[in-house]
Amino acid sequence: MTTPRVALFVTCLVDLIRPQIGFAAITALEAAGCEVIVPEAQTCCGQPALNSGDRKTAEDLARRAIAALEGYDHVVIPSGSCAATIRVHYPEILEHDATWGPRATALAAKTYEIMAYLDEVRGWKPEGVALPATATYHDSCSGLRELGIKRQPRRLLAAVDGLALKPLDGAETCCGFGGTFCVKYPAISNAIVAEKATAIDASGADLLLAGDLGCLMNMAGKLHREGSPVRAFHAIELIAGMGDGPAIGEEA
Amino acid sequence: MTTTFDQRVAEALADKNLKLAVERTAGTAEAKRTIAVDAFPDFESARTRAAAIKDHVVANLGHYLQQFEANATAAGAHVHWARTAQEACDIVVGLCKAANAKSVARSKSMLGEEIGLPHALAEAGIGRIETDLAEHIIQLSGERPSHIIWPAMHKTREQVSALFKTSHRNPHVEETIAAMAESARRHLREGMLAADVGISGANFLVADTGAVCTVTNEGNAELSLVPPRMHIVTAGIEKIVPSTGHAVHMLRMLSRSATGAPLSQYTTFYTGPKRAADRDGPEEMHIVLVDNGRTTMREEGLAEMLRCIRCGACMNHCVVFRQIGGHAYGGTYPGPMGAVLTPAFDGLKQSRDLPNACTLNGKCQEVCPVRIPLPTLLRGWREKSWREGLEPASLRSGLGTWAWFARRPRLYRAATAAALKSMRLMGRTGWLSKIPLAGGWTQYRDMPKPAAESFMAQYKKGRRS
Ligand code: SF4
16 A cells, blocks of 8 residues: 555644644554645634634635645544534535635545544554553544544544443533534533533543544533543544543643 | 523523423433334435425425315315414404304414414403413413423423412322323313314325324314314415325324324324214314415525424434523524524524524434434524624634634744743643633633643644654
């Protein structure tokens, strides 16, 4: 197999809050035989604008992201919701644009959420990675419903030695993050994430895993506020063998 | 609606009974639907067919409405047309007055709620008895329905028991569901038998037979529509299906999505009034076909919403509805479908919160039996709200600043680096429990401290793993 040139889209949250997820992504992609490039012109995929109704800005940021990312074999993103923005929504919002519409469609076809990419496209799984712990997995909504991500992370995590996955009650139920929703309607968001935190605690796991940093920040922030001992990681961190470092919110 | 969305939400979140009641009913409905759908051979293609039936009808509405009118008239019914809610109410009230009606028995109809029929009847001095058990509870407590299938889902059985004890002539003594239902039955049957007019909605209008189909689980439609002298149907024009076979397909989708049952307890097709050979039945049957904005919805990008068969699955599965209940939505229709419909009926200006107060998690679309792309329609309202300047200034300027930098990668990196630095100074541990401008977040949860250096900055310095 030839080595694909893979553009890593880092997502604004990963860039600013938890860079480790980006480095874990590079580690895993390289282990899976990819050449990884991080295009410098990338910033934000435009999802906050799109979901807030600011269509013009969303289209503008989409065009910029397309220009920055289209020159590679694949684009890989450690976030189901940003990947869905490019795969599902870019072609929709640029459909009316004769120049950018086709470019959006072409980019969408080669853009992947990282765990789906590693599992389905590369047929890869971690080797020699061990972490003795129990974890539970939350299926973030966009990845789950827009991209069909469910078994891929579980298959990858199953290859981590010593890691036991415990079922989470309501694993497919939204955690109440919803991008700007959590700051626009904080009381409703809190009621939703409070139930989530209870279910996570009840799972009996040491670690909470998911594929989207936004959801993880929401759930981890609630767990921490309530004094829960459960620690949170992006699943790719464990898969890349970085699950023995500080969890989200822990000082290095 | 005098209160704001935020006020109604605050009230709902503080109401422990509401939470308990909604969770009991919606939780049960969710579990039962899953079982019913799993047992259905190829539910996914059945959904596709249901969506196609409705799309076909909505695209050819004029044709099927004419066919329905001709066949219903041939069966002896009178068909009336109403463009607005007001016109619809005027027609119904006029018919009741012409029949010299003192009291009407109403079988639950969300369209009746939508057009404000209970209010119009009261204004005209016409007595009304709601015959659906849940609507009866609502009528006794002077409230509005909070769900389209279980209008009283916000009440616990303990609250209902107390209500019946103060309102029924011979209330139940034993604290069982059976005894409570018996008490309601005694009370309601008196009213049904005394009514001059029976008013119902329609789950489906069958074009090729002119029949009106209703489904209930209590048999109250049959009991309130057959004994009175006149039967009046009010129905949205999108309720049409081409044939009985199509109606049956939709019924299978409806009952499974709503309650998880393979079919409702009672399904009745009413075709015209009493015929010469019939022992029972109304002497007159009137069907009022109501537009009330539906044609406009079709023209303005909401055609897919006209597929809705009012099953309630979207709200039963909605994380937001499950927390705040139906009344918080402030319109006739709650939950995800209500968040799409209410701006169309009441105006976006006063209901812009509804399409916004959604996480866009997509669960509603996943369960909708007619595959309505609810998140896309909600996003459509957000776009309209943004275009029309209805979104709050704080959001507009916040997002605007973000986008301004996001268009300029170099400045974006400089600005975010500065922001990271100042955020790092704010907390002693890895968590922040107070952040200026993000009070909505930190009121309820902590925020992980951002990185000392962004990914891009570290990457540029050569870090690779
Ligand atoms: S939108 Fe779909 S799920 Fe919701 S009530 Fe209508 S048909 Fe049912």
